[in-house]
Structures are given as C-alpha cells and as structure tokens.
Amino acid sequence: MPNSSRYIYMAGVMKALAHPTRLFIVEQLNEGERNVSDLTTMVGIDISTISRHLSILRQAGIITVRKYNNQMIYSLLCPCVLDMFRCVVQIRESQND
Amino acid sequence: MPNSSRYIYMAGVMKALAHPTRLFIVEQLNEGERNVSDLTTMVGIDISTISRHLSILRQAGIITVRKYNNQMIYSLLCPCVLDMFRCVVQIRESQND
DNA sequence: TTAGTATTTGGTCACTTTGCCAAATAGCCC
C-alpha cells in the first residue's frame, strides 16, 4: 500500500525538503525572490550545487522561476511549507522533556 | 549558515518522513497504536526493514514506543505531521494548472 | 562576432540508504 502514487509523491516532496541547504533556501525565498548568485553567496558552496538544489525544489513544485535578462529569479510557490517548519520546531521542543 | 544545528535538525526530521513506507506508517499510527507485526502485514515487506523504519521515525522524535509483554507498541507523538501532509496535497493540487 | 556574466549540465567520487537473509536478543509459558 505504501507504494501507491500518493505516498510516493508525498515522499518526493518531503525528500526535496530533507536537506539543510534546501531548507535554508526556502526560508530565504520566503523573504523574497532571489537569483542563483545571491543564494550561492549566502550559502557559501559551489554555484553548480546550488543550481541543482534549486532544480530539486522546483521539480517538487515548491518553488518557481522566471527569467530576468540573463538571470534566473527563484521564488517560493507554497508558503505553507513554512508551517511544516513550525511543526518540526514543535517536535524538537517536545523532545526536551 | 545552512550548516547551523537548526537546519540540520529540521532536515533530519524531514528526512525521516521522506519515504513512502514511513509516511504510510505515520498515517497508520494516526489511527491508533500498532505493533511491529501488524505494520509488517500491512506494508508487506520484511519485518527487519519495518523495524528499521520505525527506529528512524523514533529517533526523529515523530513516534514513540512502549513495551507490552514481548511486543513493541508504537504510537504517533506529534499529530501535527499530518498537517504537513495537507500542505503537500496543496502543492500537488496547485501543480495541475 | 567577440567578450563577459549568469546559470545549468556532465562526469566523477565518497558516502548514505534500503532492501533482504541470518543471527542475536527479549519476554512469555510450560
């Protein structure tokens, strides 16, 4: 039953969020649109790696992109993922008992 | 900045949820407690694999366990993860435009 | 067309994940 397309799809979205750098990117995009160079500077790793992280988030339907001159401007599609973060914080706090 | 403990922790929780079988388990536990054998029957893969999935969810703080005779009874700790599922459904629906 | 800037893609490598089987552990009952 877990191999139904529903669970596979959901796992795909969660997997896209299951990386520190991608979570950071999502939070940054929640503040506003960013291009690849800006995100690269903030994160401090190779630009090609950032580009791949962005591609993963985009394919998962979490972010979108538009072209502006020779730049790619990324922005958050579903701010509801920020609510997920709140749940995670709840889990973390409930741990310390 | 993404290598702060906050992002690493959050990514850990998301990673624990980033597998179809583990999502299925979480939904089952939302219906009520289950032991390992029951979950194994429902999922239909090796019991040792189920045990490992449960261990991952437990270590992430998403589920907990108690002993009853020679069984291990697992239950959901933070039902708020179900809200995450709702967000994922939202993402999926917004895709079909 | 050529040079310059921004981004993506190909290739490689080390590491992690997930499945199975077999064996170990834990608790119950006789």
Add this chain to the structure above:
DNA sequence: GGGCTATTTGGCAAAGTGACCAAATACTAA
C-alpha cells in the same frame, strides 16, 4: 531451563545523494 513468539541488529549488495571541477548553454553589450 527449553521452546515459542516478537523484535532488533549485523552484514551485504544495489541504488541514490551531494559535493566538486570542467564544460556547455544563454543572454547582454560592445
């Protein structure tokens, strides 16, 4: 203790992930 049931752990193979560098692509500007 010995047998039975339930669960976890060790070991291994196949597949997936994430980082880098180098090269390709795309667009601007001269």
